Amino acid sequence: MSFRKEDFLFRRILEKEMDLWLKEGIILPDQKERILARYRLLKRADEKAGPGKLITTISILGAILVGVGVILFIASNWSAIPNWGRLFIVFSSMLASYGFGFYLRYEARNYPKVGASLILLGSLIFGAGMFLIAQIYHITVHYPNGPLLWGLFVLPLAYLLRFKSLISLAILVLLIWLGMEAHLRALYSSTLQTTTMIPLFFMAGIALWGVGLVHREWEALKIVSSPYILIGTLVTFLAGYLLTFNLYGGRFESSGLFVFYPGIAVLFLGAVIVRCLPGEKEKGWIPETLGLAALMVSIIALSLFFPKASATSVRGNLTLFLNILYALEIVGLIILGFIRKYPVYVNIGLLFFALDVIARYFDFFWELLPRSLFFILGGLLLLFGGILLERKRRKILSSFDIEEAGG
Amino acid sequence: MRWKFIFFVLLQVALLVGIIAYRQYWVATGERILLRTAPVDPRDIFRGDYVSLRYDISTLDLDGLGAKGSFKSNEKVYVILEKNQEGIFSAVSVSRGLPSGKRFIQGRVQYETTLSKWEITLKDDSENLHELKPRWFENVKRGDRITFCLDERGNVLHFYKEDADYRPKCSGQSLSGTIEAIKEMKSRVLNVEYGIENYFVEEGKGRAIESSRNARELRVEVSLRKDGKGIITGLFVDGKLVR
Numbered sequence: 001m002s003f004r005k006e007d008f009l010f011r012r013i014l015e016k017e018m019d020l021w022l023k024e025g026i027i028l029p030d031q032k033e034r035i036l037a038r039y040r041l042l043k044r045a046d047e048k049a050g051p052g053k054l055i056t057t058i059s060i061l062g063a064i065l066v067g068v069g070v071i072l073f074i075a076s077n078w079s080a081i082p083n084w085g086r087l088f089i090v091f092s093s094m095l096a097s098y099g100f101g102f103y104l105r106y107e108a109r110n111y112p113k114v115g116a117s118l119i120l121l122g123s124l125i126f127g128a129g130m131f132l133i134a135q136i137y138h139i140t141v142h143y144p145n146g147p148l149l150w151g152l153f154v155l156p157l158a159y160l161l162r163f164k165s166l167i168s169l170a171i172l173v174l175l176i177w178l179g180m181e182a183h184l185r186a187l188y189s190s191t192l193q194t195t196t197m198i199p200l201f202f203m204a205g206i207a208l209w210g211v212g213l214v215h216r217e218w219e220a221l222k223i224v225s226s227p228y229i230l231i232g233t234l235v236t237f238l239a240g241y242l243l244t245f246n247l248y249g250g251r252f253e254s255s256g257l258f259v260f261y262p263g264i265a266v267l268f269l270g271a272v273i274v275r276c277l278p279g280e281k282e283k284g285w286i287p288e289t290l291g292l293a294a295l296m297v298s299i300i301a302l303s304l305f306f307p308k309a310s311a312t313s314v315r316g317n318l319t320l321f322l323n324i325l326y327a328l329e330i331v332g333l334i335i336l337g338f339i340r341k342y343p344v345y346v347n348i349g350l351l352f353f354a355l356d357v358i359a360r361y362f363d364f365f366w367e368l369l370p371r372s373l374f375f376i377l378g379g380l381l382l383l384f385g386g387i388l389l390e391r392k393r394r395k396i397l398s399s400f401d402i403e404e405a406g407g
Numbered sequence: 408m409r410w411k412f413i414f415f416v417l418l419q420v421a422l423l424v425g426i427i428a429y430r431q432y433w434v435a436t437g438e439r440i441l442l443r444t445a446p447v448d449p450r451d452i453f454r455g456d457y458v459s460l461r462y463d464i465s466t467l468d469l470d471g472l473g474a475k476g477s478f479k480s481n482e483k484v485y486v487i488l489e490k491n492q493e494g495i496f497s498a499v500s501v502s503r504g505l506p507s508g509k510r511f512i513q514g515r516v517q518y519e520t521t522l523s524k525w526e527i528t529l530k531d532d533s534e535n536l537h538e539l540k541p542r543w544f545e546n547v548k549r550g551d552r553i554t555f556c557l558d559e560r561g562n563v564l565h566f567y568k569e570d571a572d573y574r575p576k577c578s579g580q581s582l583s584g585t586i587e588a589i590k591e592m593k594s595r596v597l598n599v600e601y602g603i604e605n606y607f608v609e610e611g612k613g614r615a616i617e618s619s620r621n622a623r624e625l626r627v628e629v630s631l632r633k634d635g636k637g638i639i640t641g642l643f644v645d646g647k648l649v650r
Contacts, residue, residue: 106409153419154419157415
């Protein structure tokens with residue numbers, strides 16, 4: 001008899017739920033035992049299987065280490081190995097880990113988690129192979145093409161197998177591509193500074209987030225929605241956080257980066273349209289979609305029109321505006337997490353709230369207070385803030401009635 | 408599932424093989440030429456395990472080549488090459504359109520700039536005249552008293568006005584006198600990138616090549632495609648192939 005992951009989850013939730021029923025007098029202790037006895041086999045299998053997340057983490061780490069090892073081996077034995085030898089190592093190790101991984105997960109089925117990690121390793125070696133070929137032929141023209149092709153060619157495999165690890169790899173590699181490509185364009189346009197890339201990543205984060213939400217509503221793609229949503233929210237909030245500092249001095253955008261705007265906007269618009277199609281919706285989907293759309297529109301509007309308004313007063317107001325926007329983002333995310341009982345939103349919201357408090361404390365009080373008092377007060381603020389946040393977080397999470405690890 | 412998986416993996420293999428085949432075809436069928444490298448600012452040359460290369464043709468003297476009009480950044484250009492007696496190729500002209508019937512290499516404009524060269528005539532205290540070519544010479548007029556600091560070969564390292572507050576000491580020889588004549592020649596210079604600026608080597612080997620580079624002659628063999636795109640096929644230090 002084989003069990004699915006959902007079966008284990010069901011049993012764990014059932015056990016917890018029955019404790020409540022017992023407390024409320026809905027069932028009697030022996031009834032609880034009798035019900036649980038029905039799922040004894042499931043419990044034993046669950047205990048034997050051990051902590052699944054740990055196995056996945058360990059084998060993914062293993063895959064990454066081996067991938068790095070292959071690259072280093074070839075790089076450090078450059079002259080000893082002829083070109084065909086290096087290519088042979090790349091191709092054989094890539095095909096072997098794909099093949100063996102597929103066998104373990106889908107044919108023999110005895111080591112599914114290790115099999116999945118081996119497939120991830122295959123995709124890592126594929127990317128490494130591309131860079132090694134570029135080195136062998138001394139290809140330097142337009143190096144961002146490397147990560148672009150890597151990400152695009154991993155995506156079909158990721159969707160076929162519905163692996164979170166492969167989706168995450170593809171998203172991260174494509175974000176790296178965006179950064180490299182934007183940096184290269186920045187070199188050709190005279191007015192650009194690195195800071196002008198922040199709005200671009202802000203937009204990319206929102207688009208990823210939107211795409212993730214579409215995935216979550218689609219039953220077949222639900223399982224791969226979390227990398228999009230997690231990376232999307234993190235990128236959005238990190239960019240939003242950086243925007244709260246006054247980094248700009250009138251250079252909010254660069255026309256050199258406008259070429260990316262239509263693509264990101266279309267991706268996001270597509271996600272919004274699909275989300276508005278009739279069907280079963282999760283709670284709070286309208287404010288979430290509207291909020292994301294408002295963020296996207298305000299960033300695009302600022303990028304297009306802000307640089308022309310160069311008066312100092314406008315710049316000052318913009319910092320204030322971006323701070324307010326950021327605060328609204330945090331409040332919105334936490335409320336959404338609350339309504340939807342989604343701990344990830346609450347955790348991310350509280351994390352960036354804490355970062356904001358630290359940053360604003362430095363902004364406002366560094367000049368005003370004597371140094372010693374500054375540090376003492378800052379330390380106390382952090383300590384009490386930490387306790388307060390942790391208590392609040394636990395309260396919120398326990399009100400969801402979900403185990404933190406399970407969520 | 409299995410066949411789909413195999414299909415997508417084969418797609419990845421096909422991409423890698425495609426890149427290899429395309430480059431290999433280029434190397435096999437392209438026309439081989441030799442280019443001379445130019446010294447690179449030593450602070451910037453070595454990053455990781457590749458050698459950063461500049462060529463004589465990386466900076467083009469537009470007036471000398473008779474090119475009209477100005478060039479935009481990132482614009483595609485064709486540099487027409489001619490072989491000299493040593494077998495090295497150098498630039499004879501530059502064009503925006505595809506040249507026909509000539510040997511050329513394709514590149515992209517980094518930026519166009521104006522460079523000044525100076526020829527200074529200095530009269531020393533014993534009334535002897537000296538010709539000097541400093542790399543920079545501004546805020547000085549005829550009749551000013553100047554001290555030049557020189558290296559062993561007589562090149563100007565730096566200079567200062569004798570009535571200035573800041574007078575950096577010369578570590579080697581120096582030359583003082585009155586400025587007789589200042590001749591400034593401005594020239595338009597085009598910086599071009601050809602996609603052959605990096606040469607990958609074994610870890611740790613790049614630094615050795617770098618350190619011997621400016622002293623010895625470094626030549627690069629490039630294979631040219633029909634449309635003028637180049638790919639490095641070999642690196643020669645004093646005529647010896649480096650692997």
